[in-house]
Amino acid sequence: MFKSLSIFAALAVVVVHRDQILNLRLALAQKDISGLQDTVYGVSTPGSSRYGQYLSKEELSTVEAYVAPTNDTVSQVNAWLASNNLTSSPMTSAGDWIAVNMTVSQANQLFAADFSTFQNVDTNQTVHRTLSYSISNTLRASIKAVHPTTTFPAARGLKQSSSVANTNAHATTTKAAPPSSSASTNKQRPIEALYGIPATPPTPAANVFAVAGFENDFANVRDVQAFLRTFRSDLDPNTTFALISVDDGINNQLPAGAGPLTVNMALAAGLTNGIPLAFISTGTVDNDIFSEFLDEANFLVSSPNPPQTIVQTGPFRESLVSPEIAESLCNSYAQIAARGISYIMDTGLWGAGGPFLDPNCTPFDAPFPATCPFVTAVGGTEWTSDDTAEAAWSLSGGGFSRIFSRPKYQDEVVPAYLNAIGATTSSPFNISGRGIPDLAAMTQATFIDQGVIFTDEAGTDNSATIFASMIALLTNERIAAGKPGLGFLNPLIYQNKGTFNDMQAAIGESTACQGVFYNGTAGWDPVTGFGSPSYTRLQEICNKL
Numbered sequence: 001m002f003k004s005l006s007i008f009a010a011l012a013v014v015v016v017h018r019d020q021i022l023n024l025r026l027a028l029a030q031k032d033i034s035g036l037q038d039t040v041y042g043v044s045t046p047g048s049s050r051y052g053q054y055l056s057k058e059e060l061s062t063v064e065a066y067v068a069p070t071n072d073t074v075s076q077v078n079a080w081l082a083s084n085n086l087t088s089s090p091m092t093s094a095g096d097w098i099a100v101n102m103t104v105s106q107a108n109q110l111f112a113a114d115f116s117t118f119q120n121v122d123t124n125q126t127v128h129r130t131l132s133y134s135i136s137n138t139l140r141a142s143i144k145a146v147h148p149t150t151t152f153p154a155a156r157g158l159k160q161s162s163s164v165a166n167t168n169a170h171a172t173t174t175k176a177a178p179p180s181s182s183a184s185t186n187k188q189r190p191i192e193a194l195y196g197i198p199a200t201p202p203t204p205a206a207n208v209f210a211v212a213g214f215e216n217d218f219a220n221v222r223d224v225q226a227f228l229r230t231f232r233s234d235l236d237p238n239t240t241f242a243l244i245s246v247d248d249g250i251n252n253q254l255p256a257g258a259g260p261l262t263v264n265m266a267l268a269a270g271l272t273n274g275i276p277l278a279f280i281s282t283g284t285v286d287n288d289i290f291s292e293f294l295d296e297a298n299f300l301v302s303s304p305n306p307p308q309t310i311v312q313t314g315p316f317r318e319s320l321v322s323p324e325i326a327e328s329l330c331n332s333y334a335q336i337a338a339r340g341i342s343y344i345m346d347t348g349l350w351g352a353g354g355p356f357l358d359p360n361c362t363p364f365d366a367p368f369p370a371t372c373p374f375v376t377a378v379g380g381t382e383w384t385s386d387d388t389a390e391a392a393w394s395l396s397g398g399g400f401s402r403i404f405s406r407p408k409y410q411d412e413v414v415p416a417y418l419n420a421i422g423a424t425t426s427s428p429f430n431i432s433g434r435g436i437p438d439l440a441a442m443t444q445a446t447f448i449d450q451g452v453i454f455t456d457e458a459g460t461d462n463s464a465t466i467f468a469s470m471i472a473l474l475t476n477e478r479i480a481a482g483k484p485g486l487g488f489l490n491p492l493i494y495q496n497k498g499t500f501n502d503m504q505a506a507i508g509e510s511t512a513c514q515g516v517f518y519n520g521t522a523g524w525d526p527v528t529g530f531g532s533p534s535y536t537r538l539q540e541i542c543n544k545l
């Protein structure tokens with residue numbers, strides 16, 4: 001039995017149409033996930049004989065062979081569909097996700113469900129969902145999950161410093177004077193100085209760096225160009241980005257409501273000195289962000305020439321997604337890793353346990369999908385109050401997954417942390433789970449919104465974009481030198497943990513929930529991971545690969 005884990009206080013049941021057609025997706029059992037994971041670690045772990053041998057478009061069938069359902073699974077599911085007069089269409093080229101349309105009454109009968117129409121009382125948005133469902137004993141080994149069923153539209157982690165962060169001494173919003181003399185430049189250029197990021201355009205430009213957006217979020221081209229003219233007048237002021245559209249995603253340039261991803265795209269453009277940029281825009285599907293994540297990830301898996309570096313921001317509470325869907329999505333990120341893509345996510349304005357989204361922190365949640373072990377999770381740092389040094393951001397998201405167990409690459413550092421703080425199985429977080437973040441970077445950045453300059457806006461979306469920009473530049477150097485890109489970064493990061501600027505000295509803890517917080521410690525901790533990156537030190541490591 002699968003039960004809804006969501007909070008639906010804000011939802012009212014309105015009507016139930018038994019003939020309403022549901023567009024359901026079924027996750028079929030994948031053949032050999034450990035084979036896929038072995039391949040990912042083989043091609044991503046420096047020192048392995050397969051390091052850098054990412055699977056090309058021509059070798060996609062190797063990836064698909066791991067995740068495809070077995071013939072027995074396919075025949076059993078097809079026979080069951082046929083006996084119910086239903087048809088399916090594959091949603092991935094491996095066939096591990098299939099789409100099936102059926103009426104509410106059929107779905108209720110086949111999955112012991114009770115689909116209703118729920119309306120959000122604030123937005124009037126309606127969705128068809130059930131509070132529970134089950135898969136019959138005979139099919140349970142073949143069908144892992146049905147979606148969307150028990151997963152409700154979720155509130156996203158806050159991305160930009162808003163009222164919460166503004167109580168922090170540092171997160172101020174100022175309408176700045178012209179850049180040459182203002183403090184705003186002070187905050188843009190030091191990111192390059194702080195991390196040693198080169199300011200000269202890479203030659204030749206050899207890769208693509210993409211910002212991923214969902215639900216038709218967009219990046220405003222005019223503001224990105226204004227940002228470059230203002231802060232990077234040495235770069236092409238007409239820089240733009242390619243649109244990669246998934247689920248009919250658009251790049252809406254409406255003047256009202258500046259694109260929420262403008263700051264990410266402007267930082268990406270300003271820090272990567274002319275590397276071609278792309279914006280992956282995924283449209284709205286069934287009012288369900290997790291379907292959109294799945295569609296984007298599966299699109300990238302089978303894309304002939306996917307961008308080599310991708311940044312995605314805006315996490316959700318992990319408890320809002322069913323473990324089956326979370327695992328399936330994470331398997332898609334593992335396939336992305338096998339293709340040699342560096343997928344980088346932020347951990348949000350979150351603190352310990354996620355008090356800004358649920359003051360009770362029940363459960364004590366970590367930000368998802370950053371908890372997937374096959375993506376790189378970036379937390380936050382900030383300037384000290386005298387603007388002279390970098391310190392941990394107390395709002396930085398971090399914690400431990402309740403769905404994903406600790407990956408091997410964390411087997412030394414995470415237990416060391418747990419021992420240091422005296423964590424036990426009765427701690428409110430899951431001591432056997434994947435710990436995040438992996439590292440951290442500056443949250444404070446300057447941006448331009450509808451022509452107005454804002455400084456010191458803090459968010460881990462900035463952190464993730466800054467780190468991803470560094471990876472895009474390093475990847476460019478490697479590809480231009482005829483070497484493979486950097487792919488899935490975590491094995492490399494954990495082999496070179498001493499490379500990062502450890503933030504423990506400057507901090508105490510992350511924002512508490514119910515009195516529980518994470519201490520910053522020497523080495524890895526769930527506030528800033530290993531600390532912040534240095535371009536030159538990462539470059540030395542990459543040169544030796």
Ligand SMILES: *[C@@H]1O[C@H](CO)[C@@H](O)[C@H](O)[C@H]1NC(C)=O
Pocket residue numbers: 071
């Ligand atoms: C599974 O089915 C495919 C296509 O029908 C066939 O080529 C393949 O040999 C089958 N594999 C097994 C293990 O039966």
Ligand SMILES: *[C@@H]1O[C@H](CO)[C@@H](O)[C@H](O)[C@H]1NC(C)=O
Pocket residue numbers: 083084085
């Ligand atoms: C499937 O369709 C056939 C022919 O229209 C009908 O006789 C049968 O009852 C249907 N079966 C189900 C399970 O709906």
Ligand SMILES: *[C@@H]1O[C@H](CO)[C@@H](O)[C@H](O)[C@H]1NC(C)=O
Pocket residue numbers: 023087088089099100101
């Ligand atoms: C399900 O319905 C949608 C329209 O809502 C349609 O586009 C799609 O092709 C249908 N899929 C199947 C498998 O019948």
Ligand SMILES: *[C@@H]1O[C@H](CO)[C@@H](O)[C@H](O)[C@H]1NC(C)=O
Pocket residue numbers: 122123124
């Ligand atoms: C929701 O619907 C009610 C009743 O039709 C209406 O008064 C209200 O303005 C709507 N709210 C929104 C956010 O559209």
Ligand SMILES: *[C@@H]1O[C@H](CO)[C@@H](O)[C@H](O)[C@H]1NC(C)=O
Pocket residue numbers: 236237238
């Ligand atoms: C940027 O575009 C404008 C308008 O098309 C053009 O006048 C200008 O020369 C371009 N600048 C550069 C550096 O290409």
Ligand SMILES: *[C@@H]1O[C@H](CO)[C@@H](O)[C@H](O)[C@H]1NC(C)=O
Pocket residue numbers: 401402403404405406430431432433434
């Ligand atoms: C801890 O994580 C593991 C996965 O590693 C999971 O199986 C287990 O249920 C989680 N425990 C709690 C208490 O959440």
Ligand SMILES: *[C@@H]1O[C@H](CO)[C@@H](O)[C@H](O)[C@H]1NC(C)=O
Pocket residue numbers: 420421422508509519
């Ligand atoms: C964690 O931090 C708190 C408050 O700073 C301190 O009292 C406690 O001793 C620390 N625990 C460890 C194990 O460092």
